[in-house]
Amino acid sequence: MTRTVLVANRGEIALRVLRTCRELGLRTVAVYSTADADSAAVHYADLAVCIGPGPARLSYNHIPSVIEAARMTGADTIHPGYGFLSENADFAEVCAAEGLTFVGPPAAVLARLGDKAVARALMAEAGLPLLPGSVTAIDDVDEAFALAEDIGYPVIIKAAAGGGGRGMTVVRDGADFRDDYRRTRAGAQAVFGDGRVYVERYLDSARHVEIQLLCDAHGAGVHLGARDCSVQRRHQKLVEETPAPGLDGATVAAMGEAAVRGALAAGYVGAGTVEFLVDAEGNFSFMEVNCRLQVEHPVTELVTGLDLVAEQLRVAAGEPLGFTQDDVTPRGAALECRINAEDPDRDFAPAPALITRCVLPGGPFVRVDSHVSSGYRIPPDYDSLLAKIVVWAPDRAGALARMDRALAELELTGDRLVTTADFLRTVLAEPEFVAGHHDTALLDRMRRRSSEPERSTA
Structure with missing residues (x-):
């Protein structure tokens, strides 16, 4: 039985997990770096332990420090949030060896699905549709080049250990392939410590759609509908919504069934997401599995009425799912905008600064997940996410209007502070x-249109 939960994360997700733990009557522990000593999570938790200096490798990603904090405070469960150690198979294995409950899939599952090439092969075995490409990693440049020529350009070279939008190179011409292949392998080795890559067809105008899953340790799994995450910069999401506009119920049901089938075949336990690319004809292809809670999980919570963190904790404690697929009845439409300390006019360069004024939006059916307030200094060491504004309405048009109103109410000001709010x-x-016809190339098209000279009407 879970008694004390240590949240091995920071920022808005740490505070969000702590709140559910409090509702469940669980004792909580926050860990923090010296850069986060005065953070909202530190003040909210029952106990707080400093685990190192600002750089994540010395604090939030330092496994011995997190484990020692759990020992010191008597924590029996560790919730990793997202990012940092959330998909680290070694961390999950250490937790198990120390008798700690890791809120996530077993270490072996994390290792299999964290390797994008292995995950691709597993999903192929489970019958999920894949884009043409290598089923496993390719270590020979000539073999990779021959495959790319056979597939046809453009192709994308992906790091097997990649994630978070990193470790990917789009190649549009065979003349560039060998150099791009070597450069991607070298970059993957430098960033992930693993230089293996694989190759698959690249879709210029595809939609990024993901299926939220919950699976228990007793062999049951359900999906909670589809989220569209196509508005992205540098392969990282800015806007997410559910239901995915323009996808019919039959397609969503087929994607959901495929996602659950693939997850159960891999032995998945916990909350997770299977991500797909959907082409202009509505055909979907497996992309990857995210073995953790997603940043955009609130939109699913708003349409289903489920607390995904509470469900994670129950599953981690060994409880079976308390509902079946037939019990999942999403209602209305939900939309999330990520408010980042970034400058859209400088290719979304991070803009850390001191927040001198912070007024967050409110009103009916508006949820704000945030850890910032007036006087908060944005540390340069971490992701630039400041807040997630999430809205619900009976239909998509209402959700769009409500989100525009909420974004207009938001006030985040400070010397040299720039956010994505106005851009969104x-x-x-x-x-x-607005028409729901967007795809992953939307921001590129908007940028090109804004740079075109105005035509004279004289």
Whole structure:
């Protein structure tokens, strides 16, 4: 039985997990770096332990420090949030060896699905549709080149150990392939400590759609519908919504069934997401599995009424799912905008600064997950996410209007502080997005249109 939960994370997700733990009557522990000593999570938790200096490798990603904090405080469960150690198979294995419950899949499952090439092979065995490409990693440049020529350009070279939008190179011409292949392998080795890569067809105008899963340790699994995450910069998401506009119920059901089938075949336990690319004809292809809670999980919570963190904790404690697929009845539409300390006019360069004024939006059916307030200094050591504004309405048009109102209410000011809020209002007003016809190339098209010279009407 879970009694004390240590949240091995920071920022808005640490605070969000702590709140559910409090509702469940669980004792909580926050860990923090010296850069986060005065953070909201530190003040909210029952206990707080400093685990190192600002750089994540010396604190949030330092396994011995996290484990020692659990020992010191008597924690029996560790919730890793997202990022940092959330998909680290070694960390999950150490937790098990120390008698700690890791809120996530078993270490062996994390290792299999964390290797993108191995995951691709597993999903192929489970019958999930894949884009043409290598089923396993390719270590020979000539073999990879021959495959790319056979597939046809453009192709994408992906790091087997990649994630978070890193370790990917799009190649549009065979003349560039060998150099790009070597460069991607070298980059993957430097960033992930693993230089293996694989190759698959690249879709210029595809939609990024993901299926939220919950699986228990007793062989049961359900999906909670589809989220569209196509508005991205540098392969990282800015806007997410559910239901995915323009996808019919039969397609969503087929994607959900495929996602559950693949997850159970891999031995998955916990909350997770299977990500797909959907082409212009509505055909979907497996992309990857995210073995953790997603940043965008609130949109699913708003349409289903489920607390995904509470479900994670129950599953981690060995409880069976308390509902079946037939019990999942999403209602209405939900939309999330990520407010990052980034400058859209400088290719979304991070803009850490002191927040001198912070006024977060409110009102009916508006949820804000955030850890910031007036006087908060944004540390340069971590991700630039400041807040997630999430809204619900009976339909998509209502959700868009409500989100625009919420973004207009948001006030985040400070010397040299720049956020994505105004840019996101522009995206939400873009006719393609309003019509639900957007894809992963939307921001590129918007950028090209904004740079075109105005035509004279004289």
